[in-house]
Amino acid sequence: MTLVQMTTAVSTGRTIVSVEGVSKEFAVRGGEPLRVLDNINLQLREGEIVALLGKSGSGKSTLLRTIAGLIPPSDGIVRYRDEPLTGSNPGTAVVFQSFALLPWLTVQENVELGLRARGLDPDVRRRRAERVIDLIGLDGFANAYPKELSGGMRQRVGFARALVLEPEALLMDEPFSALDVLTAENLRTELTSLWGSEDFPTRSICLVTHNIEEAVLLADRVVVLGANPGRIKAELTIGLPRPRDRRSAGFQALVDQIYAELTGADPAVQPEATPLNRPLPPASVGGMAGLVELLAARGGKADLPVVAAELTFEVDDLMPLVDAAALLGLLEVADADVYLTAEGLRWASADIPTSKELFARLALRHAPLVRVICRALRRSRNGRLRDSFFRDLLSGGFSDAEANRQLAIAVDWGRYGELFDHDAVDSELVLGDSLVLGDTKEG
Numbered sequence: 333m334t335l336v337q338m339t340t341a342v343s344t345g346r347t348i349v350s351v352e353g354v355s356k357e358f359a360v361r362g363g364e365p366l367r368v369l370d371n372i373n374l375q376l377r378e379g380e381i382v383a384l385l386g387k388s389g390s391g392k393s394t395l396l397r398t399i400a401g402l403i404p405p406s407d408g409i410v411r412y413r414d415e416p417l418t419g420s421n422p423g424t425a426v427v428f429q430s431f432a433l434l435p436w437l438t439v440q441e442n443v444e445l446g447l448r449a450r451g452l453d454p455d456v457r458r459r460r461a462e463r464v465i466d467l468i469g470l471d472g473f474a475n476a477y478p479k480e481l482s483g484g485m486r487q488r489v490g491f492a493r494a495l496v497l498e499p500e501a502l503l504m505d506e507p508f509s510a511l512d513v514l515t516a517e518n519l520r521t522e523l524t525s526l527w528g529s530e531d532f533p534t535r536s537i538c539l540v541t542h543n544i545e546e547a548v549l550l551a552d553r554v555v556v557l558g559a560n561p562g563r564i565k566a567e568l569t570i571g572l573p574r575p576r577d578r579r580s581a582g583f584q585a586l587v588d589q590i591y592a593e594l595t596g597a598d599p600a601v602q603p604e605a606t607p608l609n610r611p612l613p614p615a616s617v618g619g620m621a622g623l624v625e626l627l628a629a630r631g632g633k634a635d636l637p638v639v640a641a642e643l644t645f646e647v648d649d650l651m652p653l654v655d656a657a658a659l660l661g662l663l664e665v666a667d668a669d670v671y672l673t674a675e676g677l678r679w680a681s682a683d684i685p686t687s688k689e690l691f692a693r694l695a696l697r698h699a700p701l702v703r704v705i706c707r708a709l710r711r712s713r714n715g716r717l718r719d720s721f722f723r724d725l726l727s728g729g730f731s732d733a734e735a736n737r738q739l740a741i742a743v744d745w746g747r748y749g750e751l752f753d754h755d756a757v758d759s760e761l762v763l764g765d766s767l768v769l770g771d772t773k774e775g
């Protein structure tokens with residue numbers, strides 16, 4: 333782990349939650365357990381906002397749920413105010429990405445829900461809920477039902493429902509990511525000003541995000557998790573004064589530095605690549621081609637935050653494309669710069685048949701799921717296999733939605749390389765006629 337002190341030290345307040353040597357494994361149907369968290373040590377202290385940042389699948393949500401006491405660690409201990417947890421964490425409340433509101437209850441009833449579970453008197457419940465509804469800008473909506481509210485207002489209810497419990501530590505799992513850009517930005521700003529106000533009961537916030545800018549905007553400390561299994565790769569103190577200016581040089585330097593931490597290979601972990609431990613980043617061939625062309629037009633090298641800003645995207649929006657192209661060996665990442673490799677340069681200037689052939693070779697070499705599908709199809713009787721066969725294999729390590737997504741990405745890549753295609757009528761994958769398939773080494 334690297335420890336990077338950026339500016340002044342932040343709060344040295346008392347520890348509210350302490351995560352000590354926590355590991356978490358999930359059982360996998362018919363396979364080795366999946367180790368999602370590995371020896372995590374982390375403290376949430378009074379007076380600080382901590383952002384947990386990491387790529388998809390690095391175990392951020394699992395860590396948050398472990399801190400909340402919603403799932404027990406396989407190893408290690410989580411303490412609230414020095415006491416080991418025996419169930420849900422009494423000092424925390426969680427805001428979820430999906431809002432998780434009960435549609436048949438009004439705003440007021442949704443907000444009161446957690447207080448009801450704590451057995452509070454109805455009058456006390458009502459008064460506390462009204463106060464929070466007011467605080468979070470929902471006054472006038474107490475009797476509305478969730479379906480009558482916009483996404484931003486629904487997430488306000490999500491916040492109110494957590495805050496009414498007056499948690500010492502507020503845990504938030506990508507609370508802004510289901511909102512449109514402007515609404516998300518407004519809510520972030522409001523959260524910052526609530527955090528600075530005297531009547532805000534919460535002493536510490538732990539925010540899960542995969543958005544680097546959001547982490548730098550909000551947090552006092554950013555904890556970067558690496559994947560397979562999730563380990564703390566780096567910890568950065570963000571000492572920029574609030575309110576923070578995304579365009580300032582200091583802000584951008586931190587974004588660059590965290591980007592480098594996030595994409596840098598973790599030398600301690602070199603697992604054998606399989607479809608389950610090396611998922612395909614969600615990027616289409618067209619998207620990768622666009623990125624590679626853009627880099628080629630700049631002489632094969634670019635600073636990612638600059639490219640993102642020019643495209644009016646955030647760096648995080650480009651990351652799946654960058655990850656996918658890096659996985660295939662089309663580009664390399666060093667610090668915040670991306671460079672086309674020799675293969676990347678060839679691909680950028682190839683005619684279509686050459687481009688397809690090169691892509692097929694790279695996908696077979698570097699994309700485990702593409703390789704596994706090709707191998708199975710070549711060994712099948714007639715070059716065809718039901719898609720549910722692969723979906724079932726993937727569901728050993730992924731949710732159903734993620735298994736479908738992995739298969740869809742593999743089909744997009746396989747189709748472009750003419751390695752295989754999907755026959756939607758018969759729900760089968762069908763071996764393609766790429767010349768590359770004749771190369772026994774790759775098959």
Ligand SMILES: Nc1ncnc2c1ncn2[C@@H]1O[C@H](COP(=O)(O)OP(=O)(O)OP(=O)(O)O)[C@@H](O)[C@H]1O
Nearest residue numbers: 358368387388389390391392393394542729730731
């Ligand atoms: N209950 C579970 N059973 C089995 N595997 C699980 C379970 N919960 C999470 N996982 C697996 O653990 C890994 C980490 O998941 P987690 O949701 O914690 O990651 P994350 O970093 O929050 O990802 P994202 O940014 O995509 O939400 C994933 O491979 C996921 O499929």
